[in-house]
Amino acid sequence: MVWKRVAAVLLSGVMTLGILTGCGGENGTSSTVQGQTSAESLDQKDTLVYGAEFMDDQFNPMLGSLYFGSMLFRGLMTTDENCKPKCDIATKYEVSDDLLEYTFQIRDDVKFHDGTDLTVEDVVFTIQTVMDETVNSSLREDFTLVDKVEKEDDTTLKITLKEPFPALLDKLTIGIVPAHCFEGQDINKADFNQHPIGCGPYKFVRYETDSKLLLTRFDDYYGDKAKIKNIVCTNLPDYNVRALQLSTGEVDLTYLEPSQVEKVEQNTDTMVYKLDTADYRCVMFNFKATDLFQDVKVRQALCYATNREAVVNSIVHGYGEAAYTPLQRNTFREEDVEQYSYDVEKAKALLAEAGWKDSDGDGVLDRNGEKLSFTLTAPVSDEVRVNMATYLAEEWKKLGVDCKVDALDWNAIDIPSCEAFVLGWGSPFDADNDTYRLFTTEGSANYGFYSNKTVDEVLKKARITVDQKERKACYAEFQKTLAEDPAYDFICYITALYGANNRVSGINETKILGHHGAGIFWNIERWELK
Amino acid sequence: MMSIFAFALINAAPGDPAAAIYGGQMDKLTQEERDRINTNLGLDQPVFTRYFHWMEEVVSGRLGNSYANGKSVNTILAERLPNTLLLFAVSFLVTVILSMALGLWAGLHPNSVLDRGITVTGIVLNGIPGVLVAISLIFVFSVQLGLLPSSGTGSIFSGGIGDHLRHLLLPVVTIVFSHVGSFSRFIQEGIKEEWNSYYVTVARANHVSRGDLYKGVMKNALVPFINYVGTHVPAFFSGFVVVETVFAYPGLGNMIVNAIPIKDYPVLMGGILITGLVVILSMLAVDLIDLALNPKLRKSVTE
Numbered sequence: 136m137v138w139k140r141v142a143a144v145l146l147s148g149v150m151t152l153g154i155l156t157g158c159g160g161e162n163g164t165s166s167t168v169q170g171q172t173s174a175e176s177l178d179q180k181d182t183l184v185y186g187a188e189f190m191d192d193q194f195n196p197m198l199g200s201l202y203f204g205s206m207l208f209r210g211l212m213t214t215d216e217n218c219k220p221k222c223d224i225a226t227k228y229e230v231s232d233d234l235l236e237y238t239f240q241i242r243d244d245v246k247f248h249d250g251t252d253l254t255v256e257d258v259v260f261t262i263q264t265v266m267d268e269t270v271n272s273s274l275r276e277d278f279t280l281v282d283k284v285e286k287e288d289d290t291t292l293k294i295t296l297k298e299p300f301p302a303l304l305d306k307l308t309i310g311i312v313p314a315h316c317f318e319g320q321d322i323n324k325a326d327f328n329q330h331p332i333g334c335g336p337y338k339f340v341r342y343e344t345d346s347k348l349l350l351t352r353f354d355d356y357y358g359d360k361a362k363i364k365n366i367v368c369t370n371l372p373d374y375n376v377r378a379l380q381l382s383t384g385e386v387d388l389t390y391l392e393p394s395q396v397e398k399v400e401q402n403t404d405t406m407v408y409k410l411d412t413a414d415y416r417c418v419m420f421n422f423k424a425t426d427l428f429q430d431v432k433v434r435q436a437l438c439y440a441t442n443r444e445a446v447v448n449s450i451v452h453g454y455g456e457a458a459y460t461p462l463q464r465n466t467f468r469e470e471d472v473e474q475y476s477y478d479v480e481k482a483k484a485l486l487a488e489a490g491w492k493d494s495d496g497d498g499v500l501d502r503n504g505e506k507l508s509f510t511l512t513a514p515v516s517d518e519v520r521v522n523m524a525t526y527l528a529e530e531w532k533k534l535g536v537d538c539k540v541d542a543l544d545w546n547a548i549d550i551p552s553c554e555a556f557v558l559g560w561g562s563p564f565d566a567d568n569d570t571y572r573l574f575t576t577e578g579s580a581n582y583g584f585y586s587n588k589t590v591d592e593v594l595k596k597a598r599i600t601v602d603q604k605e606r607k608a609c610y611a612e613f614q615k616t617l618a619e620d621p622a623y624d625f626i627c628y629i630t631a632l633y634g635a636n637n638r639v640s641g642i643n644e645t646k647i648l649g650h651h652g653a654g655i656f657w658n659i660e661r662w663e664l665k
Numbered sequence: 666m667m668s669i670f671a672f673a674l675i676n677a678a679p680g681d682p683a684a685a686i687y688g689g690q691m692d693k694l695t696q697e698e699r700d701r702i703n704t705n706l707g708l709d710q711p712v713f714t715r716y717f718h719w720m721e722e723v724v725s726g727r728l729g730n731s732y733a734n735g736k737s738v739n740t741i742l743a744e745r746l747p748n749t750l751l752l753f754a755v756s757f758l759v760t761v762i763l764s765m766a767l768g769l770w771a772g773l774h775p776n777s778v779l780d781r782g783i784t785v786t787g788i789v790l791n792g793i794p795g796v797l798v799a800i801s802l803i804f805v806f807s808v809q810l811g812l813l814p815s816s817g818t819g820s821i822f823s824g825g826i827g828d829h830l831r832h833l834l835l836p837v838v839t840i841v842f843s844h845v846g847s848f849s850r851f852i853q854e855g856i857k858e859e860w861n862s863y864y865v866t867v868a869r870a871n872h873v874s875r876g877d878l879y880k881g882v883m884k885n886a887l888v889p890f891i892n893y894v895g896t897h898v899p900a901f902f903s904g905f906v907v908v909e910t911v912f913a914y915p916g917l918g919n920m921i922v923n924a925i926p927i928k929d930y931p932v933l934m935g936g937i938l939i940t941g942l943v944v945i946l947s948m949l950a951v952d953l954i955d956l957a958l959n960p961k962l963r964k965s966v967t968e
Contacts, residue, residue, distance in 0.1 A: 177821065177822060179822050182821075182822075184821060189688075192685075192688070192733055192734040193734040193735060193736070198686070198735075199686060199687070199688065200690070268701060268705075269705055270705075271686055271702050271705050271706070271735075272686075273686050273687045273688075273690065273693075273694075273698075275698065275701075276693070276695070276698060321735075323705070323730070323735045324730045324735040324736075324737070325735070328734060328735050328736070329734075329736055343818075343915075344741070344744055344745075344915055345913070345915045345919070346817050346818065346819075346913075346915055347817075347821065367821050369817075369821060370816075370817070370913065371816065371913075372913060373815070373816070373913075375808060376807070376808075376815050376816060379807070379808060379811070383811065385820070385821075514691070544926070545684055545691050545926075546680040546681055546684060546926060546927075549696075550692070551696070558692055559692050560692055579695055579697075580692075580693060580695060650690070
């Protein structure tokens with residue numbers, strides 16, 4: 136009798152399980168959009184599998200930059216292999232003499248993935264939406280200098296600026312979306328964000344949340360048709376799993392950590408692309424949170440006592456380059472500046488010159504009763520930055536500087552109130568973009584409250600200068616001044632490492648990438664699979 | 666009650682949805698932008714106002730939209746709940762069946778190798794944190810042997826039920842590992858206790874057959890076990906938070922973990938609400954089973 140009951144319980148359990156799995160299956164298919172390709176019919180031969188460190192949370196280019204944006208979307212402009220803006224959907228553009236009016240002609244043969252034509256209205260809508268205060272976009276900052284966007288005629292568009300902004304052309308690489316998809320909808324919550332329609336070489340098939348993104352070639356793409364038929368981006372946040380799946384051939388391309396390069400290179404089926412990035416790490420000095428850095432000699436001493444070669448060799452395993460200017464990967468790079476090569480003696484001398492000495496014998500320098508002591512903050516989730524902070528604190532101890540390292544969660548960090556912070560910055564595009572807002576007194580991202588008259592002047596001048604030679608001269612002076620009166624202690628640029636199966640070809644090896652190797656897919660339509 | 670407590674707790678924790686919107690570009694988030702986004706999301710309003718607004722929506726069946734990606738929470742839950750329920754059903758059943766088999770055998774064979782083995786391993790298994798088990802399993806079966814997938818719910822090219830089960834295997838083993846020890850020990854102890862009780866001694870003295878004795882003892886030992894299992898249902902769900910995160914399994918636990926640091930209220934509250942509901946329903950189911958098995962209880966209910 137007991138056994139009968141037990142059996143009944145077990146049986147009902149099995150039945151519940153059956154019902155639940157049944158539900159699971161149904162829900163699974165109904166919540167995804169039906170495309171022509173299903174997971175089962177994908178052929179590995181014409182499918183590129185990318186093992187992604189990060190996945191996009193939504194697919195609306197107006198709301199933020201997307202990891203896979205260049206596949207789905209295209210903008211008025213694009214960038215070439217030298218990171219210079221060039222026309223994409225725009226056919227040509229004119230700039231007024233006062234640098235405030237940009238007039239664009241656009242192509243009339245561009246189709247969205249839903250078959251509708253791309254019009255000037257769509258472009259106007261895209262830019263205006265990003266500028267809208269109520270839209271939760273991380274790109275709004277990029278367009279704050281835009282005054283208005285207007286349609287002139289069916290193929291002409293005019294953008295008026297509040298003040299000259301040379302980086303505008305880079306910003307106009309933002310993907311254009313079809314305005315009709317958003318009629319009467321809240322942009323922040325639109326269905327489009329999960330089921331995107333763009334005009335890029337690939338169209339969206341489906342996205343299994345947090346796991347897989349499927350894209351397939353768009354045959355009506357206005358440019359060169361993509362050579363690879365399908366792309367699958369699979370979510371692999373763990374770097375060990377990424378390297379493992381690369382070695383087994385499960386993924387064709389993936390982002391690697393420096394420690395994995397050797398093993399991937401030993402495998403005859405895979406290779407490593409080592410791509411330069413404009414992504415640098417530095418220590419930001421805060422001029423408001425503490426008075427210590429008002430004295431330029433203190434900052435210079437800290438810069439001299441930074442062993443950049445050692446950081447590159449140990450913390451990033453040699454895959455980086457010592458940094459000395461924010462424009463090192465830009466055409467306006469100036470090499471003739473103080474590069475602060477490692478020199479502890481010089482650093483000590485500078486501090487002594489400034490009147491710092493250890494009067495009470497506790498190992499920490501002091502002056503007028505004030506100790507040379509500050510806190511260096513780094514985001515705890517970023518191992519490289521935390522390692523840099525602890526390493527530098529040790530190095531600076533040799534000078535008698537008491538630097539405490541504070542590794543905090545991003546949510547607990549307010550950069551403008553940190554005495555010093557391990558900052559990550561840099562973009563491969565126009566020189567104005569990541570200098571003006573960082574180093575001018577009123578700059579929106581001048582978190583350390585740095586202020587230097589010459590820097591303000593030359594950066595403002597560079598912004599309104601058309602002649603490239605003159606601009607170069609401005610940026611040269613900027614870099615020299617910044618080196619003498621450092622706002623940051625530049626540490627190093629980080630190399631992006633991509634492991635790829637040998638069957639993939641067409642990856643450009645010279646393009647300068649962004650943060651964490653962002654931008655590798657810029658020429659995806661030219662990639663091939665053997 | 667639960668929702669008020671949860672809401673207050675989330676409110677007290679640090680974090681910011683603007684951080685989610687900026688993602689990897691946190692260095693570029695200025696204070697003005699942070700304030701603007703928070704105002705758009707209504708986070709500048711007092712916590713009570715926000716709570717009542719949320720309650721209003723819930724009553725009308727809408728759980729709001731995620732702050733991070735604007736997706737409707739109802740849709741998100743519909744995607745994830747089946748995955749978690751599947752994981753729960755499989756791991757729960759395997760745990761119960763396995764521990765019943767082990768516990769009964771050990772309890773009926775006192776001082777056998779299995780009996781002593783269960784006592785020791787039960788205590789040990791109970792003490793090992795699930796995250797350690799999970800990482801060890803990944804290390805051995807995925808990294809070293811390359812036999813089983815370490816994350817997700819299905820591979821790209823194979824697909825099908827077999828593939829799905831392969832992905833389910835390691836998470837299920839992890840959960841079973843952390844519960845089977847204490848479960849089987851409970852049965853084992855129960856059987857032993859019954860076996861040594863007065864009525865068994867009397868029955869044995871009166872030459873009641875061994876088979877009949879076993880039946881009676883098992884039945885009496887199972888009733889408290891079912892209650893014990895019932896009280897452990899919430900423990901299963903809290904375990905999923907760890908297991909789903911380690912195995913990147915797209916379920917409720919993983920979703921909640923991702924939503925916490927960015928204070929994604931709608932997603933968090935939706936997740937807590939649905940988990941609470943599922944836990945209450947499963948406990949109800951256990952009570953009903955208990956009722957079916959326990960004549961004493963049945964009598965007290967019907968009378």
